Amino acid sequence: MAQAIPIRKNSPLKASCHECSLSNLCLPLAVEENDLERLEDIVQQGRIFNRGEHIFDQSTPFRSCFAVKSGSIKTSIITEGGEEQVTGFFMPGELVGLDSMSGETYACTAKALERTSVCEFPIEKLEELTGKMPELQHHMYHLMSQEIQNSHQLAMLLSKNTAEERIAALLLSLSSRFQRRRLSPTNFSLPMARNDIANFLGLAVETVSRVFTRFQNQGLIRARGREVELLDVEALQTVTREFSRQGCQ
């Protein structure tokens, strides 16, 4: 069991939703001071995980949802056969654990892909709070609904698209998520290994690798290890839509 981290009683952490640069992404609230404070009351901030550490584990009791403050998280399901299936990547401002709200235990395992800090929302307190704050409740519905849609999009990608289309879509998704945080949308470092990408997209590692080099040869991207530069975003967007046409060259 993880050593309990002592929570400072009157810590400066408590006030930081106010200052958090992600407050508009994570659980945005009307700018009423009052509301934000009530949220801060239940949040446990500043938990930090090193690369590879687990934020929570599949089949252990479900206690909290987590918002990513910095770093990134990979969620995955371990099947009976022991195989891993990556179900998502979570970047700063995104909420992890929404898929676990239907059972006593976590539905997946969450692992830090790099040094990652999170805010913890104990589920009981969160539910209690959303019961009192219609806007917060609405936002929870919004987030969960969004997650369903994302998952449907992923299913579409997996069921209908080629390896190139899947990878182009992932790159563009990451790009727009970096952009949302006011980081460069064309020049970033992948937080996950090729293996994770392959697993997530339902491909073999070798295929991912081949597509990366193919994209590079076509001048769409420049990639060195995890460093990626998108050279031709439009072309990538075309790739993701290409499958609906007939004769791709």
Add this chain to the structure above:
Amino acid sequence: MAQAIPIRKNSPLKASCHECSLSNLCLPLAVEENDLERLEDIVQQGRIFNRGEHIFDQSTPFRSCFAVKSGSIKTSIITEGGEEQVTGFFMPGELVGLDSMSGETYACTAKALERTSVCEFPIEKLEELTGKMPELQHHMYHLMSQEIQNSHQLAMLLSKNTAEERIAALLLSLSSRFQRRRLSPTNFSLPMARNDIANFLGLAVETVSRVFTRFQNQGLIRARGREVELLDVEALQTVTREFSRQGCQ
């Protein structure tokens, strides 16, 4: 636009959550009379759709979630290219529209696969009600979370499993959903066409057809058109797990 269906003011419909055989599936509540009545107050019951009719359309304003009373519903997304992607099948007792709670418009189109009756939950009233009833709110979280998990399961199926495994999984899923309604889990009629199955599972129609006949030849099922009989449920379950082993057969 659909002609508004006149709602009878003091209709006998209003009381029927009490009598609905699906009340334990749809939005189960503690057996407090009071609670159930408040739910009934906001539900519009008894809307009936013929086969092929749309319950709602993608990109039209999102107003309500719908519970299936009888019949069945197919949801699908139409891509920019005009392609259809089936995202789910909904049977009696299941709630449709949860993926649309994050936007102004429906995220998908819902179509009746047969003559289907539904209960309508106007979203504004539902949110208002869940704000007052912690148990109902909890159940909404539960349902949405479940939907996320289902979608992840689907993504897993699509990304890692063969055609046989996908179809076996679908048959077993339908089986258990029939069973939950106290219908035969081994002898039922598919509400959807082969085409829909194929689309949903990311396969070609021809492949679905081939797998059906293969299963039939192996004595796992008996199928004539949409009538299906599961002859060897255990074998089907084995098929769905088979992929995690090495040498199948």
Add this chain to the structure above:
DNA sequence: CGACACCTTGAGAGTCGTCAATTGGTGTGG
């Protein structure tokens, strides 16, 4: 510098999609 994990590249095989033709069931109209 060596061990190790990660990534890349190559060759061959298999599953499934595409194209095409046939069958079966259903509804319409003569």
Add this chain to the structure above:
DNA sequence: CCACACCAATTGACGACTCTCAAGGTGTCG
């Protein structure tokens, strides 16, 4: 009542994308 059209489902042949297996390359950390 039968003929025809139409659509859903089936079956076969071929081709392609991607997986598997195998080896080589690159980077990192002790």
